[in-house]
Amino acid sequence: MLLQSNACFTKVIRVLILVTLVVSVSSQANFLARLNSQASLVKHDISKTIKVEFSHKASVDDDLVKAKLHEYQIDDVNFYYMDVKSVFCGENICKVDKVRLHWDQFGHYHELELGTGIKLEKGNALDFELEDYIKLDQILANKNSTLSSLEKFELVTTGSTESAGIDGFSGATTYIKNEDYIKGAIWTCYTLWHYVNGPVSQIIRNMSAESYSVNELTQMSTGSWIEQHYALEQLSAKQSYDAKTIEKVLSLVSNANLELSQAIISYVKAAPKRVLSSTIIEILSSENSHIVGLALNLVKDKSRQDPLIFNAEFYQELVKVAASFKHYPYVHQTLSILQQSNLQNSSIQARLLTMLESDNFMIARAVYWHLLEFSELNSNKMMQSFYQFNQDRL
Amino acid sequence: MHRRNLFKLGAAGLATAGLAPAISATSKQAVLGDRENDKWLHLGTGKSTLPNRHKQVDYDVVVLGGGAAGICAAVAAARKGSKVVLVQDRPVLGGNASSEMRVHLNGVNRLKTGLAERETGIIEEILLHNRFENPQESFPVWDHVLYDFVMREPNIELMLNTQGIEAIMDGDKIRQVRCWQLTTETEYLLGGKIFIDCSGDGLVAATAGAEYRTGREGKKEFNETFAPDEPDGWQMGASLLMSAKDMGKPIPYRAPSWAIPFDEKNAHKRRKFHAYHEGIWWIEVGSDDDIIADQEINRHKLMGYLHGVWDYIKNSGRFPESETLALDWVGSLPSRRESRRFIGDYIHSERDLTTYKHFPDAVAFGGWGIDEHNPGAMENIHMAPTIFHAHFDEVYQIPFRSLYSKDVPNLMFAGRNVSQTHIALASSRIMATCALMGQAVGTAATMCIEKNATPRQIAQQHINQLQEQLLRDDVFIPKRPANDTKDLVKKAASIFASTTHSGNAELLNNGWSRDIDGKIHHWQSVGLPADVQVEWQDTVKLSQIEIKCDTNVKRNIMMRKDSKNDENFNNTVPEEMVKSISLQARVKGKWQTIETIKENRTRLIKFNFDSIKTTAVRIRVDETYGDPRVKLFEIRAYS
Structure with a gap:
């Protein structure tokens, strides 16, 4: 029987487990020996401990969970752990064990530890087998799990043969992938997944950011995708919108793929008013098609929420940039923003009039319809000329 | 006048009303409804008279069989503008999936990718309709969902409890189908321009002289690896399903006198009892001879086998959890897998499936594994009930040329009776696959009428138009993107x-x-x-x-x-x-x-x-x- 030794502390190391999936039988035997060794919970030099309170989807009566979060270092890199109860059980018939969860500095699941003699349990009072621990490890590491959208009322104790009265889920409305839970232990999976990927993850991201200076975060923004995303998020959280930081972020724009473009736009979205307009105009002036559309959406959303957030000067700049858009949908979006802003001054109209001569007829036509409806330029010579020349295509 | 009064009015009434389709006087070919010996005193009128038990009605398209294939064929033809009659020999629609038989309406449920590649078009519309109208997932309500789906089509006349029993020919073409409506004791002669046999057994097609075969091809004929070395007569059997419910207290069970005891000792280990309370598909009997002639004998056997298996579950002591279970529903009508396969201009075979052969006239697809149930079924209890010879990485194409008769120029097929080998049938017989064939031939039927063309001419001259229409109507054809120039x-x-x-x-x-x-x-x-x-x-x-x-x-x-x-x-x-x-x-x-x-x-x-x-x-x-x-x-x- 695996994990049987009463005297031992059992540690499940994610990396090791994953290796056992593909390595030879002898390597697996090594791993099992470690599981059954006398090792206790790994002791770490704790650099910081904070008390945290957070919501948990499985929490009874939706009470906040109170816990201690510990920070430690491995090779100067921050890691975190928290001791939690293995399961919130809806009907108080589950066996509750102490579980130690570890995260990396980015708030991503790192590993799970169990204390001496502790074995997680599934249906019919059966202990977890090795493959169940392996699967649990994969479940916790999957941020996109279908457990994320599952509500606790959808988890029920069915008493059916399959779930053996321990835990299960109602087949009536629930949609959950098999890969996202262990049969007979869905409450455990659900509880631990929401510990790992719930609010604690963001608490850790913010906590670890305290050890980074703005300069370090700015440097990190050119690193791996995980680092870039983290750096942009934390620069935003620290309200780091000085010229140097913005310049560094803008340097990412030209080669940003869709995901990075979204992270950049999230950073810009939280910018103070004083730099928001100019930063957006800088982005719109780029030729990266991923980010221009996102930036226009940001302008539209922002101006819808706060009509005064952008001034006339911004809209003049916007139209100036839009006059060079080759892609018709961006012009369409720009005109939609102008209509929403209800700002139609002569400078903007003059710039728009030049767009009647665009090589792209759809751009010219959209501008024509816009000016006809939102300006007094219907008797303007360019407008009349445009109509005369294109009336069959309007 | 409401169109649903059509059959209440009778021929005279309709003629007066000037309705199309036209109903003529009793045909000289009408023979089943002769009632010259009746001695009927009608107390309402005080007169002695003879009942009128002959009717003749003309349509554009006559569809035989109201299973998934027939419904889709009828709806497709009707939506394209044809006047259609759908003839079903049972009181409910749905065929094997009806409440009378309760087989799951499977399709490409799972490829080797682990995912489904579900059928769209009319069959999906039906299944979605059921999700809205029947959230309780009741089979009897499903019958009515199907009834609604058909009845709401203004161009379809539905005839239930009516069996097509004979083709009346005009040269090599079918002119009419003789039908017997059980509930009204009435013989109908249904005229049409195009006839589609989706009845499974294909009695009308057989009487039209369309060539067909039964049994298993030998390996050589189509170079099929999963076929037997030599041809034989075996056809996959029919199954009889049941369901049980938990009564919450011990419920005794005693098998009826005609039950056939389950032979546990010799039963193959793959005759499993998983989820037995929802029916056991391997309670099945086939035939190596004339399976249609054997149907009533086999039905009786199946009922005996079913009760024998249930007796084993309840009383052998091996299933203690069955103590509180009681039979809630037992089928009396076996769900058939195989009988006649008619010959078209192309015979679909194993390698077409396993090599994912590309057909320029592809109109449907399949992807259920090659699931050949074993000869004899329960009568060869020592054998595994089925062999999945192959599973598929992707879906395979079904050509239009396998969906019409090579002999009878106005006859098409959809369902298990199409032009294919026994091994190909082992995959394509699945109902949602049959439904795609139905939509294809129904659509083709209206094209035949519009162009005054035969199905063969559609295949040879208008296949692009047929495919484009199917794609527009949300059928998926593998490897065939839509390119409709009118779009x-x-x-x-x-x-x-x-x-x-x-x-x-x-x-x-x-x-x-x-x-x-x-x-x-x-x-x-x-x-x-x-x-x-x-x-x-x-x-x-x-x-x-x-x-x-x-x-x-x-x-x-x-x-x-x-x-x-x-x-x-x-x-x-x-x-x-x-x-x-x-x-x-x-x-x-x-x-x-x-x-x-x-x-x-x-x-x-x-x-x-x-x-x-x-x-x-x-x-x-x-x-x-x-x-x-x-x-x-x-x-x-x-x-």
Whole structure:
């Protein structure tokens, strides 16, 4: 029987487990020996401990969970752990064990530890087998799990043969992938997944950011995708919108793929008013098609929420940039923003009039319809000329 | 006059009313309804008379068999404008999936990828209709869902309890089908231009002289690796299902006198009892001879085997959990897998499936594994009940040439009786696959009438038009993207979306209506509401916009006895499907709302409106059935 030794502390190391999936039988035997060794919970030099309170989807009566979060270092890199109860059980018939969860500095699941003699349990009072621990490890590491959208009322104790009265889920409305839970232990999976990927993850991201200076975060923004995303998020959280930081972020724009473009736009979205307009105009002036559309959406959303957030000067700049858009949908979006802003001054109209001569007829036509409806330029010579020349295509 | 009064009025009444289809006086060929010896005193009139038990009605298309294939054939032909009669020999529609038999309406449930590649078109529309109208997943209610689906088509006349028993020929063509309506003691002669036999056994087609075969081909004939070395007469059997419910207290069971004890000692280990309370498919009996002639003998055997197995479950002591179970429903009508297979211009065979052969006349697809049930079934209890010879990586094509008779020029088929080998049948017999064949031949039938052409001429001269029509009607044909020259979105200068989470709005015009072969063919929004705009350089006249939205074809939606709900099976309306959608058009620079659909229920969403002259249309989606994003696969526009 695996994990049987009463005297031992059992540690499940994610990396090791994953290796056992593909390595030879002898390597697996090594791993099992470690599981059954006398090792206790790994002791770490704790650099910081904070008390945290957070919501948990499985929490009874939706009470906040109170816990201690510990920070430690491995090779100067921050890691975190928290001791939690293995399961919130809806009907108080589950066996509750102490579980130690570890995260990396980015708030991503790192590993799970169990204390001496502790074995997680599934249906019919059966202990977890090795493959169940392996699967649990994969479940916790999957941020996109279908457990994320599952509500606790959808988890029920069915008493059916399959779930053996321990835990299960109602087949009536629930949609959950098999890969996202262990049969007979869905409450455990659900509880631990929401510990790992719930609010604690963001608490850790913010906590670890305290050890980074703005300069370090700015440097990190050119690193791996995980680092870039983290750096942009934390620069935003620290309200780091000085010229140097913005310049560094803008340097990412030209080669940003869709995901990075979204992270950049999230950073810009939280910018103070004083730099928001100019930063957006800088982005719109780029030729990266991923980010221009996102930036226009940001302008539209922002101006819808706060009509005064952008001034006339911004809209003049916007139209100036839009006059060079080759892609018709961006012009369409720009005109939609102008209509929403209800700002139609002569400078903007003059710039728009030049767009009647665009090589792209759809751009010219959209501008024509816009000016006809939102300006007094219907008797303007360019407008009349445009109509005369294109009336069959309007 | 309400059209449903048609059969109440009788021939004279209809002639007076001047209705089409025309009903003539009793045919000289009518023979079954002769009632010259009746001695009937009608107390209401005080007169002695003879009952009128002959009727003759003409239609464009006569469809025999009201299972999944027949329903789809009838609906397809009717929607294209043909006057159709659907003849079903049972009191309910649905064939093997009806409440009389309760077989799951399977399709391409799971490829080797682990995912479904679900059928769309009419069969999906039926299954979605069931999700709305029958959330309780009742088989008897499902019968009525199907009834509703057929009855709401104005061009279909449905005749239940009516069996087509003989083809009346005009040269090599079928002119009429002689039918017997059990409940009214009436003989009908149903005339038509095109006849579609979806009855499974194919009695009418057989009497028309269409060549058919039964049994298993030998390996050599079609170079089939899974076929027996030499041909033989074996046909896969029919099954009899049952269901049990938990009564919450011990319920004794005593087998009836005619039960056949379950031979536990010799039973093959793969005769498993998993979920036995929902029926056991391997309670099955086949034949190596004339399986149709054997049906009543086999039915009796099956009833005996069923009770024998249930007696074993209840009283052997091996299933203690069965103590409180009681039979809730037992079938009396076996669900048939195989009998006649008619010969067309092409015989579909094993290698066509396993090599994913490309057919220029492909009109349908399959993908259920080659699931050959063993000869004899329960009568060879020591054998495994089935052998899955092969599973598929992707779906395979079914050619139109295998769906019409090579001998009878106005006869087509859909379902298990099409032109194929026994081994090919072992895969294609699945009901949703049969339904795709049905939609193909139903659509072809109307084309035959419009063009005064035979099905063979459709295959030879008009196959592109047939395929394009099927694709427009949301049938998926593997490796065959749509390219409809009448679709004005093909001429659009720009297609763009308000937001994009995945895919690209321009993919809505690429001819593919699902993500397939590892490629994305969709646009998905970031959130809702979201809109897609199609814009033309010049003005266009439009009166139809058609949209194909996501219903997650990688997840099954058929009703199951266990109401399964996981990554492969869904027991509700797909959350991805569009619920609320509106169409706007820009006319002379002003945006106008053309139509809003608040409670959409189909994957193919149609807007039909008075013709407008426009330069752009905008499709706005406000809500799905749960997904916070919307995913679309296609937008089409027609003048």
